[in-house]
Amino acid sequence: xxxxxxxxxxxxxxxxxxxxxxxxxxxxxxxxxxxxxxxxxxxxxxxxxxxxxxxxxxxxxxxxxxxxxxxxxxxxxxxxxxxxxxxxxxxxxxxxxxxxxxxxxxxxxx
Amino acid sequence: xxxxxxxxxxxxxxxxxxxxxxxxxxxxxxxxxxxxxxxxxxxxxxxxxxxxxxxxxxxxxxxxxxxxxxxxxxxxxxxxxxxxxxxxxxxxxxxxxxxxxxxxxxxxxxxxxx
Numbered sequence: 001x002x003x004x005x006x007x008x009x010x011x012x013x014x015x016x017x018x019x020x021x022x023x024x025x026x027x028x029x030x031x032x033x034x035x036x037x038x039x040x041x042x043x044x045x046x047x048x049x050x051x052x053x054x055x056x057x058x059x060x061x062x063x064x065x066x067x068x069x070x071x072x073x074x075x076x077x078x079x080x081x082x083x084x085x086x087x088x089x090x091x092x093x094x095x096x097x098x099x100x101x102x103x104x105x106x107x108x109x110x
Numbered sequence: 111x112x113x114x115x116x117x118x119x120x121x122x123x124x125x126x127x128x129x130x131x132x133x134x135x136x137x138x139x140x141x142x143x144x145x146x147x148x149x150x151x152x153x154x155x156x157x158x159x160x161x162x163x164x165x166x167x168x169x170x171x172x173x174x175x176x177x178x179x180x181x182x183x184x185x186x187x188x189x190x191x192x193x194x195x196x197x198x199x200x201x202x203x204x205x206x207x208x209x210x211x212x213x214x215x216x217x218x219x220x221x222x223x224x
Contacts, residue, residue, distance in 0.1 A: 004152070031210060041119075042112065043200065043215035050210065088153070088213075096143055096207050097166065100152035 003027075004089050006101025013108050018058075018075035021104045023087035025068040030090050032063045032070040033098065037084040046072070046085075077108045113137045114216035116201050121221045123191050130177075131186040131219045133201030141165075141207025142184035144176060145215070148197040156199075159184055160207035191223045 003026040013019055023032065034046040047054050049063040049070065058077075063070040070087055084105050088098035117132040135142060144156040158165045162178040173195075177185045188195060198218040204211040 033212065035215070040217050041198070041220075042217040045212060045214060048212040086153070090209065096141060096158045096204060096209065096211075096213065097155045097168070098145075098153075098213060100145075100154075102152050 004087060004099050004101040006087055006104060008104060009102065010105045011107070013074070013077045013081075013106065015079060015108055015110050016076055018073065018077060020074070021072040021085055021087070021106075023070045023089070023101050025070075025089055027091060028065055028068065029099075030065070032061075032090070033088045034061055034070075034072050035086045035088065037086065037103075039083070043086070074106075077106075079108050079110065082106055082108045112217065114201055114203060114214060116199075116216040116219050118219060119217065121219055123221065123223050125191060125193060125223060127191050128187065128189045129191065129221065131188070131199050131201075131221070133184050133186070133216060135182050135201070135203040135214075135216075137203055137214060138182075139203035139205050139214075140181065141204045141211075142178070142182075143202040143204075143213070144184065144186050145200040145202060146197045147200065147218075148194075153200060157184075157186075158207060165207060188221075193223045196221055196223045 005024045031050040035043040047061040053062040060073045088100045114135045141160040145153045147153045175187045201216040
């Protein structure tokens with residue numbers, strides 16, 4: 001079946017630094033969503049992309065359907081950015097059926 | 111305020127029993143879904159409903175039965191519970207369920223079957 005390979009599985013950043021998370025897809029995906037799981041366990045929507053890039057504050061995401069990957073860049077990381085980040089991809093015409101990555105556990109320390 | 115409410119947040123059940131997981135959304139969406147996350151596995155799609163009709167079922171077992179009493183409700187009844195059913199169950203919704211839409215998720219119900 002369709003698979004989403006997310007990396008890294010864990011990431012530690014000092015406050016003020018940045019890094020990138022990546023998801024590779026084993027097949028062509030139509031769109032990708034990025035989520036952050038907050039302290040209450042809720043999945044917070046970060047981005048929905050069908051192509052190109054989107055930016056929101058210190059977060060920027062890119063999606064390349066042809067090359068089968070998506071990235072989430074975090075810059076100037078803050079303590080409150082800590083949490084688990086997931087990508088989820090949408091294949092074909094079944095948009096509701098998202099295939100999730102295994103998540104990246106991000107810890108931002110002072 | 112959370113727009114997708116799942117109840118209860120935590121649930122402990124004994125093997126063989128039956129439980130109902132509650133989900134209500136206040137986003138005005140017409141499509142609702144259930145996903146499940148077992149230990150050390152990614153979230154997996156279970157069901158989708160659009161306008162209170164079942165659109166897709168990826169769950170092999172008939173022990174899992176969604177119930178939609180109202181457009182903004184999609185409960186999940188699980189019968190004859192097994193320890194392998196232990197997981198966090200996430201409810202989600204989107205505007206129409208036709209694809210190319212953002213899905214919004216609740217905070218999950220964590221089910222433990224002893």
